[in-house]
Amino acid sequence: MMLEAVNPAKSGAYALRGFLFGLLLVVLSLLSVRLGRYFSAEFTLIPLAAIFLWPRHASLPSSPIYIFSIGLLVDITSGGPLGLWALTYLIMFGAFRPDLQAHDAGLWSTWMRFGLWLLLSHAIILVLAVLFVDGRTAFLPMISQIIMAALLFPIVFYLYLGVETLVRDPDETG
Amino acid sequence: MARLGGQNHRRRRLMGQITFGLCLVLAVIIFFAGQADDEVLSDTRALAEDTASPVMTYLSMPLRGFENVLSDLRERTEVHKENQRLQAELSRLTDIEARANALTIKLSRLETILNVDKAYGIPEQKIAARAVIESNGPFVRSVLLNAGANKDIQKGYAVMTVDGLLGHVVRVGNRSARVLRLEDLNSRISVMSVRSQSRAIMTGDNSSRPKLSFITEGSDWAAGDLVITSGDDGILPPGLPVGTLLEEADGQLPVDLYSDDHHVDWVWVYPYNPVLSPEEDPVNEDVTQEAVEVAENDESPTILAEPNE
Numbered sequence: 288m289m290l291e292a293v294n295p296a297k298s299g300a301y302a303l304r305g306f307l308f309g310l311l312l313v314v315l316s317l318l319s320v321r322l323g324r325y326f327s328a329e330f331t332l333i334p335l336a337a338i339f340l341w342p343r344h345a346s347l348p349s350s351p352i353y354i355f356s357i358g359l360l361v362d363i364t365s366g367g368p369l370g371l372w373a374l375t376y377l378i379m380f381g382a383f384r385p386d387l388q389a390h391d392a393g394l395w396s397t398w399m400r401f402g403l404w405l406l407l408s409h410a411i412i413l414v415l416a417v418l419f420v421d422g423r424t425a426f427l428p429m430i431s432q433i434i435m436a437a438l439l440f441p442i443v444f445y446l447y448l449g450v451e452t453l454v455r456d457p458d459e460t461g
Numbered sequence: 462m463a464r465l466g467g468q469n470h471r472r473r474r475l476m477g478q479i480t481f482g483l484c485l486v487l488a489v490i491i492f493f494a495g496q497a498d499d500e501v502l503s504d505t506r507a508l509a510e511d512t513a514s515p516v517m518t519y520l521s522m523p524l525r526g527f528e529n530v531l532s533d534l535r536e537r538t539e540v541h542k543e544n545q546r547l548q549a550e551l552s553r554l555t556d557i558e559a560r561a562n563a564l565t566i567k568l569s570r571l572e573t574i575l576n577v578d579k580a581y582g583i584p585e586q587k588i589a590a591r592a593v594i595e596s597n598g599p600f601v602r603s604v605l606l607n608a609g610a611n612k613d614i615q616k617g618y619a620v621m622t623v624d625g626l627l628g629h630v631v632r633v634g635n636r637s638a639r640v641l642r643l644e645d646l647n648s649r650i651s652v653m654s655v656r657s658q659s660r661a662i663m664t665g666d667n668s669s670r671p672k673l674s675f676i677t678e679g680s681d682w683a684a685g686d687l688v689i690t691s692g693d694d695g696i697l698p699p700g701l702p703v704g705t706l707l708e709e710a711d712g713q714l715p716v717d718l719y720s721d722d723h724h725v726d727w728v729w730v731y732p733y734n735p736v737l738s739p740e741e742d743p744v745n746e747d748v749t750q751e752a753v754e755v756a757e758n759d760e761s762p763t764i765l766a767e768p769n770e
Contacts, residue, residue, distance in 0.1 A: 295473065317517070317594055318527070331598050347477025355484040359491075363509050364517070366639055367600035370492030377485050412599075419496050420600065425646050425667035429599035 298346035305345050305386075306353035308450060309337035312443065313360050329428070332405065332436035334361050336443045338376050339404050341385040342451075354380050368420050375411050379404065394441055401440050405433050507609075507634035514607050514637035517593040525726065584698055587621075587729040588612050590638070595725055602645040602667060604628070604725055606638045612730075614638045617696050619731040625702040625719025626690065627728060638730070643671055643703070643718060652703055652716075653691035657681035660691055663703065663716055670707065670715035684708045688716050695735040 312334040338354055358373030365372070380386075383404075409429065495506075536543065571577075590608035608614055610633055618630045620640045628648065632639040641648055648665035652673070659680035661673040676682065686706040692699025704718040 329597050331596070347474060348480045351477070351481040351484040355488060358488070359509075360513075363506070363513055364594055364596070364605075365598045365601070366594075366596045366603040366605065367598050368492065369495035369506055370488050370490075371600075374485070374488040374492050377481070377488055381481060381485070415492070416600070419493070425599050428597060428667060432598070 295346065298344050299349055301342040302345040302349045302353055304450070304454060305337065305340075305342045305350065306357065308340070308447065309334055309353070309357035310360070312337045313357065313364060315443075316361065317364060328435050329432050330435055330439055331361075331365055332432050333439055333443060334372075335376070335379075335404065335408055335436065336401065336440060336447075338380055339385055339401050340444070340447045341380065343386060343389055345386045347386070350386060351377060351380065368416075371412065371415060371420070374415070375408050378411055379408055394444060397444060398437075398440055401444075402437055405436055409433060507632060507637070510605060510632070510637045510639065511609065511634035514593055514605060514609075514634070517605065518591065518607050525724070529724075584731045584733050587731050588614060590614070590728055590730055592640075592725040592728055593637075601647075602642040602665070603631075604640040604642060604728075606630075606640060606728065606730070607636065608730070609634045609636050609638045611636050613732065614730050615732070617735075618733060619690070619697045619701055621701065621729045621731060622720045622725060622727075625704060626697075627720045627725060629697060630730065640728075644669060644721070649694075650697055650703075651691045651693040652688050653693075653699075654682055654706070655687040655689055656683070657686070660693060661714075663688070669721050670717060673706070673714040673716065676714070682706060682714060692735075698731060698733040701731070 316330050316333050318330055334357055337357060341350065341354070354376050355373050358376040359370070361372040362369050412429075588608065590606040590612070592604045593607050594605040596603050596605070604620075604627065606614070606620070614630060614633055616630055616633055620627045620629060626643060628640045628642040628645070629650070630638050631641045643650065643663065643665055644667060645665045646667050648663075648671070650663050651660065652663045653660050657680070659682055660677065661680065661682070662675040663671050664674045665671045673682065673688075684706055688703040688706055690697045690699055690701040690703060702719055704716040704720075707715045707717050
């Protein structure tokens with residue numbers, strides 16, 4: 288995909304916007320809602336949406352650093368194996384380059400693509416966990432968290448569109 | 462001009478690829494070093510958690526507030542029923558408290574007469590801390606506390622909520638500590654029944670009800686038994702309330718945890734120094750020599766323990 292040229296300062300600002308949105312989702316991922324005694328909704332996987340919705344035209348040199356930082360922060364807050372999410376986010380970013388995609392295809396199509404992202408990222412997590420992680424992996428919370436992240440995605444998507452509208456460069460909109 | 466712009470674009474792309482490659486290598490190194498229990502990385506992680514802990518304390522405030530609103534809404538619908546239940550329980554517990562006080566006095570007198578080591582049992586000293594992050598992920602069910610070595614918290618210490626045992630400390634930073642919950646897949650603690658004194662290992666399985674395992678033949682476990690820590694593992698103090706045994710299901714004995722009722726907020730960390738084995742705590746040679754000399758000079762008859770038949 289050919290991208291029109293964007294000046295470095297502007298593309299750096301786009302990457303920073305992606306990072307700040309990622310931080311917001313990391314905070315949101317700390318939320319856990321208990322419904323009744325035995326059901327607890329966790330949103331640990333929602334920061335993946337920040338990588339999926341990484342701003343178009345974001346600076347390539349700084350984007351991987353920001354994505355790595357978000358992943359490391361998720362690793363720290365989740366208490367899981369250090370580097371696992373950082374590695375997964377970077378692989379997903381490198382493989383699918385969300386910074387080259389436009390995220391204006393409408394909710395349904397974007398939602399479906401995010402669902403695929405969730406499954407693919409978990410395939411990577413599972414492979415890494417089975418091969419290298421000491422201790423056991425609980426699959427049930429993993430599945431429930433995939434579902435919770437998928438359910439929360441429309442809110443995150445509209446939040447992203449809202450942020451984008453607020454900070455959009457007037458030159459782009461005309 | 463266009464050529465210059467193209468060169469810049471190519472240079473930025475190359476820089477981007479190099480940055481991406483470096484980040485990827487760094488992530489791989491961190492991941493594998495973490496698996497190898499690298500000490501430097503472990504310290505770095507503790508440092509990162511230390512840094513994150515005060516920030517998370519503030520960030521989690523609105524989240525905890527939101528969670529409490531939801532929880533309050535749920536509780537408000539049952540407030541009348543709950544009030545009646547609490548009144549009944551209060552009258553029952555007032556009687557039990559009076560009996561417990563009498564027993565404490567009696568026990569204290571007996572301990573003094575028998576010269577029992579009073580340090581054994583539930584430690585009286587406890588450290589208050591606040592849970593800033595609860596994590597119930599696929600790899601770990603843990604809680605991050607906003608207190609660490611700065612409040613003398615050490616690895617292995619038991620962590621309690623007002624309801625019962627929550628877990629034990631697995632990692633300590635200067636201002637933070639990570640607690641492995643009883644429900645975690647990797648959690649194993651030795652427990653016993655208050656009624657029968659039977660022992661077992663309570664194994665976490667990431668469900669809200671851990672199961673009893675390694676139950677010896679002839680052990681007497683029944684639904685409704687109060688489960689407490691036995692202290693046999695030498696890590697946790699004995700006597701901490703854990704939960705109630707439920708009916709056997711699919712050949713397994715699940716435990717209904719006291720601490721699994723709501724979000725964790727304030728907790729108590731119990732400092733505990735386990736009884737060391739003779740190998741870990743050898744006798745000081747000088748002291749032994751002195752004891753031998755005293756024994757040699759002592760003319761009182763030696764009483765030898767006779768083997769039981």
